[in-house]
Amino acid sequence: MPVLYGTADSPACRAVYMTADALGLKLEKKQVSLDKGEHMKPEYLKINPQHTIPTLCDNGFIIWDSHAIIAFLVGKYGNDDQLYSKDIMERALIDQRLHFDSSVVNNFTRTILNPMLYNNAHISVDEHRESILKTYALMEKFLRSYPWIAGKKLTIADLSLIPSITSLDVIVPISREDYPNLTKWIEKAERLPCYVENENGLNLLRDLLSCRCCCPCTEDISIKSGFRVTSREFVEMTMKLYFFEAAPPVRSVLMTLKALDITVELVRLNLSEKEQLDASFLELNPTHTVPTLDDNGFVVWDSHAIMQYLVDKYAINDELYPKNFNKRTKVNQMLFFDTSILFPSLARAVRPVFYDDVTSIPTENIVVIEEAFSFLETFLSSQEYLAGDVLSLADICAVATVTTIELFHKLNGDMYPNVKAWLDNMKSLDFYSENLEGLQKFSDMLLPLLKP
Structure with missing residues (x-):
């Protein structure tokens, strides 16, 4: 039986709990008390030197970060790929949303919830309210065309974001009037059998917050041959990369393109002139970030998701992003x-x-x-x-x-x-x-x- 180290008040841990429940997979849950410093003990640092939760131990294979864990669980224990599609384009959207959760939504866990819960810090929620509401607005846009966050069906992107967003709702309530699509998405999630794993943790989170703070509710590799694409001419004709070369995430994608020997049409955005906020670009990417890739009408943003997509779709082999x-x-x-x-x-x-x-x-x-x-x-x-x-x-x-x-x-x-x-x-x-x-x-x- 896989062993998961974590705690239910953590949104990241609840994402793993929900995924395991959705898969019908039993986990041995081992409590790690952050406020008691158990994540810093030598025996825990030996399995996770980053001293984060959750951490999964599956027959000696150790992995941390909830997003990596839930993708692993679906790949190993899922009867099919419903939760994490093997279709390259569908998977790219799921990966994009997972990185959105990791980089944007979970940032609030790190900067607000964790200090409140484990450091007895007094955090002014009002200082973060506008940023949280902007996050809700982005979620609202993601959900305007599809019932689930990455398309027509439930995926691990939903199972990751549901605990994150509902935890934010504890400190900055979501208005049904302002965010109807987001509200409907949460209501659908609440009807999922696996949602009980989130609900239990949310109740614990509310109780802890009510006691500790004031809140409303209380890849030596041959680059020259190993990675290259099979149809460079096709790639040149169909892909555009919106970029600003100074940005490190853009440079990551540019290096990946070079490693894969892919040539794309580069569309430079002058960020100082706010060109990323032009209506035409916002239609492509409502988060108005670079890099953004348009592959013959299929649009994906977030550098990590773009790089994964490029290897999965165009590389001759999988050395940069193994299928193993x-x-x-x-x-x-x-x-x-x-x-x-x-x-x-x-x-x-x-x-x-x-x-x-x-x-x-x-x-x-x-x-x-x-x-x-x-x-x-x-x-x-x-x-x-x-x-x-x-x-x-x-x-x-x-x-x-x-x-x-x-x-x-x-x-x-x-x-x-x-x-x-x-x-x-x-x-x-x-x-x-x-x-x-x-x-x-x-x-x-x-x-x-x-x-x-």
Whole structure:
């Protein structure tokens, strides 16, 4: 029986509970009390050096990050692919929504709920209300054409987002009048047999919050041959990539395109002129983010989802994103590490410089970056690349982020020798050239704003 370490008040854990229930899979649930620091004990750090919940142990195979876990469970234990379609386009939309949950919605768990629950912190919900309402508005747009978040049928994207959104509803209630599609989606979810796994945890969350705070409710690889596409001419004719080269996620996609030898039409958006907010682009991507890929009318955003889609649809082999179940799960885990930990540490550091006239990177933000570096050092302590001994999409994502951080905070090679060796190796690969122009652009934008 698979063992899951976690706690029911965590939305991420509830996503795994719901998925297991939907699959008819029994889990041995082991409680990890974060407020007692059980996630920092040596025996837990041995299985998950990132010290997060949930963590799954399945006959010796260990995986963390709820999104990677639920994809693993469906792939291994599902009788079919209903919850996580094998159709490339359908799966790309599901992956996109999973990364939306990881990078956007779960951010509120990390910044609001967790400090309230486990650190006895007083958090002003009002300071986050506008951002939460914007998240509801995006969900409303996602649901305007289909009953479920990634199409006509329930998927793991729903099972991941349901606990996240309903947990936010505890602190910022969802208005039926303002968000009718979102409300209907929640009501459908509440009728699912597996929803009881969410309801139980929500009740616990409400009880804990009512006691502790004030709230309304209380992939040596041959790049030249291994990854390339079979029909480059077709790709050139049909794909557009909306981009702004300075952005690290864009550079991740550009490096993937180079590794796969795919040529696309590049459509540059001038973000300083707010071109990402033009109605024509919002029609393609209501989250108005770059990169956004338009493949002959099939539109997908989020760099991780785009990269997964490109390999699944166009690569001759699967070396960058293996079809082997356990190997893919490990890559997914590291992709979500970039989504939820590594890239946010960069964004948290530079956003005030770009938008709030801050002229230095606060010490507390450097501490967050150092923690992310320490995780990378641990991941690379026994393997050459982030998800094993073969280069993968996870490395391409991470190198774009790490090299950007190095513009203002150099990696200490003495403290992080494994990361330094990995980084030097990544810079030697052919596709890395696609990182350079955008990296220089980012440098030209950022460094003049910082005091010497």
